[in-house]
Structures are given as structure tokens and as C-alpha cells.
Amino acid sequence: MPISDPIIADRVRRLRPELRRRKVQALLVTDPLDVGYLSGFKGEDSWLLVGSGKGWLLTDFRYAEQAEAECPDFALVVRRAGLVEALASIVRRKGVKRLGFDPDTTMVSLLSRMRKGLKGVRLAPVPRALSSLRVHKDASEQEAIRRAVRVAEEAWAVFREIVALGMTEQELAAELDHQMRLAGAEGSSFPTIVGIDASAAKPHARPGRKRLRHGSVLLVDFGAKVGGYVCDLTRVLFAGRISSHARRIYSLVHKAQAAAIACVKPGAALAEVDAAARRVITEAGFGEQFQHGTGHGIGRQVHEAPALGPRVGKGLLEPGMVVTVEPGIYLRGRFGIRIEDDVLVTATGHEVLTHVEKDLGAMIL
């Protein structure tokens, strides 16, 4: 019989004060990423109900065996009918009168169905119920992100040997994705961005049929997903030679990134990390060419809280947060430079989790 998982028990424990604060007897968790975080379950189409006692996992026959193995801390309900019906039956049995749900992950149609199916139960929104926990990565999550980084970096090393003149953006992206899978990734963190020259100037370019030529600027934004956690890296390579203009822009972005990373520590304002990078770029006259935020949290998703940008309000960095730091300068029609690393906020400062070389001298193919 599987034994209780202390990591899971700790996450559930950290959730309970929020339930009390919101005066709900139980919280319904429906988003698969939240379900996995709170229970260890890796399947789909399953919900958690978490209250004061042992929680429940509502699943179906497809996942019954898997749920039993993965979720020793939850009572298992293998439903035959719909999820709302299964939920209603537990809620009735447990006497739940006030049930919380996350409005950021619950569709309007599901809320309507629950209102009909759970007569007499008050449904109360609990905003950011799980995301406020997930923003602080515990030791096992930090280790998962480190593993994702190792896989991505191993693949990158092989990829650098594969890159050759004449290859298209699509071929380059396919090769890097394949190398990440072979290195142990479940998949890519997101659709890999490979942009050559003018395509590199579009922050979210899709890989196309453009081919790598001598003198090209090659921007690659990629990450591996391992154990449900992602990393997110950007590097720019130069094919054979680098123009003095590109050299200047690269150094500027590199300097802006270093300034932002230096700010990362507990208590630092999220907006200040962004401002540190933006100041360097703006003072050099390229403020208009850096239109996105400086970074974002990563974890189970490639974009999660906190956001690092100019309009992110008054939030502060806290220990356990993992953020990207990725300033860029985009010269429309010519090329773009972005340098991105993943940074853990430690108790006293920060640790850069990604180690792939980024000194300009090392970026020339």
C-alpha cells in the first residue's frame, strides 16, 4: 500500500488557512495542473475536493489504477456518472454547505451546472487559491526545475553541434525538440521559437522556412518539461561572423540582463527588476525596441506568477519564486536579441539555475 507523501501533505496543509479565511468548508480543484500539484496525480479529467479531513479524488475507470498508486493521501471515487453528480454525492454526504472554487480556472458553464446539481450549497469564489501556493516552489519543485534545466542544456549542447548553414527554422526547431526528448524531456515547455534575422525581431515568431546563412542571427527560445516542470531559456547564435551593430546590441542586452539579475532577492520589487533591465536599454536609446516585460514565473506552466514588468503593481520577490530574466531588443526587419535565464529567489539572494554559455565570444558558430 502506498504511504502518505509528506510533500503533498505539506501543500494541503498550506492551503487550509486560505479555506478558513474564505469561510469555505471545502475547495473544489478542477485544473489538471492544480490537481497534480495538490495530489501527485498525473492523469486528466479528474477533480479534487479538499476540506478539513482527508481529501477526495474524483476520477474514472481509465485512471483508477494510476490514481491509487499516485495519490495515497486522497480517498478515491471512481465515478460512473458525470463529475458534477459524483461531486454532489460527496458534498451531500459530507454536509458541505459552502464550497469554494477557483474563478480563474472554472468555466461559466461548469459553474452553472454546479449551481443546478448542488442545490442548497453556496458556491464561493476563492481567487488564486492554488496559484498563491504554487508561486513558492518547494524543494521538490526546485529539484524538478533543475532537472528540466539539465535536460534542456544537454540537448542544447548536442543541438549546437547539429546547427548547420542551410537548415530552416523549422528543421532547427524540430532537431532541438528531438534532442530534448532524447535527453529525457516529456516534451518541450512551449512551441520552440527559432527565428533567423528579421524573424528573430518578432518576439513570438513561429519557425518558418527561412534558412540559416553565413552572417545570420539565430535566436532560439526553448525549454524542456521534466516531471511536469518546465524551464525556459533563450540564446542567440551568430553564423560565422557578427556585425559590429549586432555586437553592440548583444552587449547591451547582456548588460541589461545582468543588471536585472543582480536585483533578484527577497523583498525586491517586481517592477524594480524590470526597471533595472529597462534602464540600461532605454538609456542606450532602444527603449521603444523592448516592448515586453523582463520576465515571468515558471513552474508547472511556462507563464505563471509573478510577472516582472513595468506595470505589475507593488508585488515583491519572495524566497522560492523562480523567474525568467529575459530582456530583448528587436530591430524590425533586421534582427532581434534576447537573452533569457531562469533564476531562483533564495533566502538571501538568488541562484541562476541555467548555465549555458552566453558570453558573446562563445555564441559565434
Next chain:
Amino acid sequence: MPISDPIIADRVRRLRPELRRRKVQALLVTDPLDVGYLSGFKGEDSWLLVGSGKGWLLTDFRYAEQAEAECPDFALVVRRAGLVEALASIVRRKGVKRLGFDPDTTMVSLLSRMRKGLKGVRLAPVPRALSSLRVHKDASEQEAIRRAVRVAEEAWAVFREIVALGMTEQELAAELDHQMRLAGAEGSSFPTIVGIDASAAKPHARPGRKRLRHGSVLLVDFGAKVGGYVCDLTRVLFAGRISSHARRIYSLVHKAQAAAIACVKPGAALAEVDAAARRVITEAGFGEQFQHGTGHGIGRQVHEAPALGPRVGKGLLEPGMVVTVEPGIYLRGRFGIRIEDDVLVTATGHEVLTHVEKDLGAMIL
């Protein structure tokens, strides 16, 4: 200047009667798949507002250039502030008093924000606004699915040459995914399922470290995404030899699938297609080992309407629907067999879009 796209114009035209029926002056479309379907836009984080005149696409600087090129039929709003603020400004300008939204794709928190940001506007749910259109694939969508099938089948042919004893499920899945990318796929339709022996008995198994041995049963469920459309195929291969038991189960599933495919035509009950496959399997005594539905629609998503199952209500097949037909028998702890093809409902009957061999003789490696 890009010219109007007749396919897009036709989709918008088909949507309008539903807006009149629901008495909304305009419909807000937020799901990226719906936005792409209705406008041709391939980016993210953008919304459509469709009413009686020319529609609006609300996007941001990242996608401005792309939206201009891809969406000649929509007026472009490149927002600086939030999406709700940009929406409020158009809604006010156009005098919209009753705005429709899709409750199946709208989060509760977004609805709350719209209620606050769109004072004086009645927000009315329009269920299945887009999915009821998307269920009938027009000629360009059928062609996109055919392209996805060609890519998947080309990759499958290469994959069959690569499969070798000693490879793990993970390695096999990575190779097939890579071949699909090299053949022109944007990616896989879903995480490729590769199950060997007992893992093949789990309908949704994740590829693991199990290795292909002489005598193994190898189940592969895969598909390519091309031009935003997917296909979905399952084939079972036998490594070197096939037991008489597996031979019998394979023939049974093959016969069940043929019976279901024979039912596919306009006016056939969705439940009857399922029943046709289920009857063959149940009469042979394996009803309990076939617990999932016989099929589902495919298109922009790998699971869309209509569902073919025992409890799908009174719906009928209609021309332009594309469904999978995929009965299976799963012998827990031993092996599983599923055979899956994609079938288009034509004006008079059906056309099987997938052509990969499935005769038992051809499945032995």
C-alpha cells in the same frame, strides 16, 4: 492590401443567424481556436467581436503585423490597456446593449471582470456558439485534415523502418514525433501514446521505459497537426510473432471497427455507430474490456463534437463531420488492441481519410 477571404466570410455568415436567435447584437469570441476559425488569425491573447457589420480583432503590439496580414475581414484594434478595457471602448462606441459570450470557453473570473467593465451591457450566454459551426468541416478544413493525415502516414512509414527490438516506449514515441515534424507537422495532435504489452492495455498509457521484446504487442496512438488541424490514428504492431489469442482479439476489434465504419453516413444515430462496434465485441464476450466510446470528432482539437458512445443522446451524423472510429479490447496486465481511423461523413455516405495498412498480416514486424 490583403483581400477578403471567402472562407472566413462564409463562417461569419453562418454564425449570424445564431446571434439573431439569441438576440445578441454581437458575440465575443475569446478561445484561440475559435478566434482562428472565425478570422484566420494564428496568434494568441486576442479576441474577436462579431456583430452585424465588419468584425473587430483585439490584439496587442506583438501580433499587430501578423493580424493585419492574416485577418483582412476584421478591423484591427491594437490595444495598449487590458482586453476588457479595449472591449468596453468598442462596445460603447457601437452601442451594443446585449453582448453574447460562450459559457463553455469563458472563465468565471473573466465574466466578473466584464460585468464590472461593461456597465449597462447585458452579457448573455450563447452555448456552443462556435462549436456548432465547427462540427461541420468546410472544404478547406477537410483539406487541412487530409494534409495532416498525409504527414502522419508518411511519418508512420519511416517509423516502421526505425522500430527495433530493445527500443523503449519513450524512444519510440520520440522517434515518431520527430518523423512527423520532419514530414511537415507543426507538432503532434496530442502526446503520442506508445504502449508495449501490459501498457497497451491502458487506453491512455504514457510512454515509459518498457522495451520492445520479441513477441511484444506494440500499440501506437498518434496524429499530426498541420495548418492547425489534426488527425488521430491507432495501429498495433506485433514484434516478430503473434499469439493465437492476440490474433483472435485483433480480428475481433478489426471486425468491430468495420461494422462501425459501415454505419457512418448522414442521418445515422451517433449512438448506433457506437452500438455497431460494441455489439461485435460484446457478443464475443469482451464487452467489459471495451469501456470507452467508439469515437469522437476531430478538427482543430483532437476531441471535439460529436462523440460516438453509448450515452451520447439522440444526435445524428451530418455531412462534413469528421470522426474517429476506434473500438478496442483491453486485457489488464496482458495487452490491448485498438484500431483507429478518421472518417469523413459525405453527402451520401462516408470516406475513410486514413489509409495506413491494418490487415493483420501487415502488422507483424
